[in-house]
Amino acid sequence: MPRQNAINRADIYFESGAFRDDLARRIAIRTESQNNVQSNAIETYLDRELTTTLESLGFKCSRLESPTKENSFLFAERIENERFPTIFLYLHGDVVAGMDEAWEDGLSPWQLHEKNNRYYGRGTADNKGQHSINLAALRCVLEERGGKLNFNVKILAEMGEEIGSPGLHNLCKKYRDLLASDFLLASDGPRLQLERPTIFLGCRGTATMELSIHARDSAHHSGNWGGLLANPAIQLAQALATITTSSGEIKIPEWRPSLPSSVRDALEKCGFVPAYTDADWGEPGLTPAEKLFGWCSFEILAMTAGNPANPVGAIPPDASATVQLRFVVGVEPDDIAPALRRHFDEHGFGMVAISAKDNIFLASRVDPDHPLVEWAAASLKKTTSKDTAILPNIGASLPNDAFSDILGLPTIWVPHSYPGCSQHAPNEHLPLNLVQEALQIMSGLYWDIGEDPETVKTLSRSS
Numbered sequence: 001m002p003r004q005n006a007i008n009r010a011d012i013y014f015e016s017g018a019f020r021d022d023l024a025r026r027i028a029i030r031t032e033s034q035n036n037v038q039s040n041a042i043e044t045y046l047d048r049e050l051t052t053t054l055e056s057l058g059f060k061c062s063r064l065e066s067p068t069k070e071n072s073f074l075f076a077e078r079i080e081n082e083r084f085p086t087i088f089l090y091l092h093g094d095v096v097a098g099m100d101e102a103w104e105d106g107l108s109p110w111q112l113h114e115k116n117n118r119y120y121g122r123g124t125a126d127n128k129g130q131h132s133i134n135l136a137a138l139r140c141v142l143e144e145r146g147g148k149l150n151f152n153v154k155i156l157a158e159m160g161e162e163i164g165s166p167g168l169h170n171l172c173k174k175y176r177d178l179l180a181s182d183f184l185l186a187s188d189g190p191r192l193q194l195e196r197p198t199i200f201l202g203c204r205g206t207a208t209m210e211l212s213i214h215a216r217d218s219a220h221h222s223g224n225w226g227g228l229l230a231n232p233a234i235q236l237a238q239a240l241a242t243i244t245t246s247s248g249e250i251k252i253p254e255w256r257p258s259l260p261s262s263v264r265d266a267l268e269k270c271g272f273v274p275a276y277t278d279a280d281w282g283e284p285g286l287t288p289a290e291k292l293f294g295w296c297s298f299e300i301l302a303m304t305a306g307n308p309a310n311p312v313g314a315i316p317p318d319a320s321a322t323v324q325l326r327f328v329v330g331v332e333p334d335d336i337a338p339a340l341r342r343h344f345d346e347h348g349f350g351m352v353a354i355s356a357k358d359n360i361f362l363a364s365r366v367d368p369d370h371p372l373v374e375w376a377a378a379s380l381k382k383t384t385s386k387d388t389a390i391l392p393n394i395g396a397s398l399p400n401d402a403f404s405d406i407l408g409l410p411t412i413w414v415p416h417s418y419p420g421c422s423q424h425a426p427n428e429h430l431p432l433n434l435v436q437e438a439l440q441i442m443s444g445l446y447w448d449i450g451e452d453p454e455t456v457k458t459l460s461r462s463s
Contacts, residue, residue, distance in 0.1 A: 002144055003444060003448070003451070006144040006443045006444070006447045007443045010137060010436075010439035010440055011436065014435065014439055019132065019136060020119070022053075023124065023128065023129055023132050024111075026128045027109075027122065027128060029045045030098070030110055031093055031094045031095055032094070032095055032098060033071075033160050033162045034097050035097065042093070042094065042159045045159065046063070046157060047063075047074075050093065051076075053135055054076045057135070057139055057142060058147075059076040059153070061074060062074075062075050063075070064156075064171060066171065067167035067170040067171055068160075070163065070166040071158055071159060071165065071167045072158070072159045073156065073157065073159075073171060074155075074156075074157040075178065075179075076155040078153045080148060080151070084152050084453045085152065085183075085453050085460060086152035086153070086154060086181040086182050087151060087183060088155075088156070088183065088185070088407070088409055089154070089155045089156075090155075090158075090403065091155070091157050091187075092131075092158050092160075092161035092165075092188075093128065093131075093157055093158075093159050094159040095122045095127075095162060096162045096424050098110060099425070102426035103426045104427055107120050107427060108121075109121060109122035112124070114432075117431060117432045118432065119435070125422075125428055126188070126423045127161070129416065129417070129430045130417065130438075131157075131187065133187065133435065133442055134187055138446060149446065150449070150450030150453050151449045154179060156179060164359040165399040168399050169401075169406060172407055173406055176406065176407060179407055180407070181409060182409070182457055182460040182461070183409050183411070184403045184407075184409045184410070185414070186413055187416050189394050189396065189417065190415055190421060190423070191415050191416075191417065191418050191434075192270060192389040193273075194418040194420070194434065196387075196388075197414075197437070198390075198414070199376055199388055199391070199412060199414055200390075200392075200393060201366035201368065201373065201391065201411060201412065201413070202329070202393035202394075202404065202411060203361070203363065203364060203365075203394050203397050204293075204296075204363055204394070204395055204396065204397055205327045205362045205363035205364075206327075206360065206397040207327065208322065208356075208359070209323050209324075209340070209356050210323075211239070211240070211323060211355075212236075212318060212321075212355070213235055213319050213352055214318045215229070215318060216317045218317055219312075219314035219315060222314055222315050229315050232316060232318050232351075233305035233306070235352070236320070236321060236352065238349070239344055239347070239352050240323070242344075243340075243343070247282070248281045248283075248298070249282065249284060250298055251343075252343050254336070254339035255296050255298070255331060256296070257294075257295065257327070257330035258330050259290060259295070262367055263368060263392045264294065265368070266391070267290050267293055267294055268287070269390070270293075270389045270391060272287075275419070282295070282297065283295050293391055293392060293393060294328060295328065296327045296331060297325070298324070299326075300321055300323050301322045301324055303320070303321040303322075304319065304320055304321075326395065328363050328365070328393065329364065329365050330363075333362055333363070336356070337354055341354055361397035361398070361401070362405070363393070364400045364404040365393040367392075368390055370410060371459045372410050372456075372459045372460050373390060375448075375455075375456070376445065379444055382448075383440050383441050384440070394413075410460055414438075414442070416430075416434065417434070
């Protein structure tokens with residue numbers, strides 16, 4: 001059984017310690033995109049680590065000119081036959097800050113440690129561990145098929161995802177023809193649950209805004225002026241209170257999407273059980289899965305007025321808040337801030353200034369009824385004998401719209417992490433049993449693409 005032989009190769013690779021060695025080497029390269037001092041490490045990861053690995057798999061590698069100095073890009077392609085389907089594999093090699101001093105005793109973000117059946121290190125879950133799994137699975141299939149995949153692969157690696165993927169969208173526009181493929185098959189983010197294989201098809205968008213009221217140039221004594229001068233902190237608090245009900249239900253009509261039946265059906269089947277929830281919070285009548293994956297959520301991230309560290313008896317001259325809307329397909333991104341402006345004006349809060357941040361992530365998703373989704377889920381179940389959780393989109397944000405909207409690709413994400421991985425926090429880790437299952441899943445999935453490439457190509461072009 002050649003398919004099982006490819007999966008067996010993945011098991012041998014894992015059990016021999018070879019995966020651990022590869023991941024340890026990558027974790028040791030300190031690719032913090034938030035730290036400009038590490039620019040040499042970022043270039044090393046692309047030019048030495050990834051390029052060496054990909055060339056050993058038969059890829060031709062080249063650097064793409066970045067639209068911004070904040071990011072670097074590597075392109076690799078392996079074309080066997082123009083008639084074969086071409087999968088697009090996206091990955092990022094940058095990581096968030098190491099937070100070195102906050103890790104448990106004996107652990108370091110820049111050294112891979114195996115402890116309690118977990119691999120610890122910065123990037124184990126996001127994203128070095130995940131793309132290491134995918135590259136290794138490609139090798140297992142290549143070896144089992146005698147140097148052939150029976151499909152084509154294009155890879156785009158970036159080094160700025162953790163700072164908002166600067167330049168990625170413009171790069172996809174510039175190199176649209178070079179990057180042209182049949183569908184995206186990539187890995188990032190968490191599974192729905194540790195034990196359950198998951199496919200997600202897009203992400204919620206993110207719009208962050210600064211709200212502020214500047215009433216006057218200086219503070220005024222609250223005993224001498226209280227009751228005479230408007231307090232901008234009170235005004236801003238009142239304005240914010242009009243955006244949602246006291247239980248978080250959004251009241252701005254333009255921020256309230258529809259919930260398509262295909263999305264509702266997929267979320268009903270996914271079996272999402274949150275570890276924590278306030279049952280009466282959010283949109284009434286929705287399940288927890290629908291609230292997190294199918295609806296919008298509004299959050300106040302921070303608020304300031306006066307001097308919180310040393311309050312004095314004075315009316316503050318100004319107040320500000322940073323707010324965020326996580327939104328799904330169906331909400332017009334260009335109308336998010338204008339809709340809030342109209343809402344405030346209608347409620348008598350014209351004094352609130354709104355400044356939208358530039359680093360907006362757009363919402364995207366493939367319809368869960370897309371035939372390629374069913375095919376991919378069947379492949380995962382064939383490997384694991386487990387039902388696959390299918391999410392129309394994750395609750396967080398990725399630059400998926402660069403691939404779905406600009407490149408026009410159906411997007412299939414197979415995550416190899418889990419919600420408790422401490423991603424973006426100290427003690428980031430990846431369970432060993434998840435790694436081994438993920439290697440099996442991707443080896444089986446790649447095998448299935450090459451087993452019937454014409455069918456896969458046809459499915460990818462279905463609407």
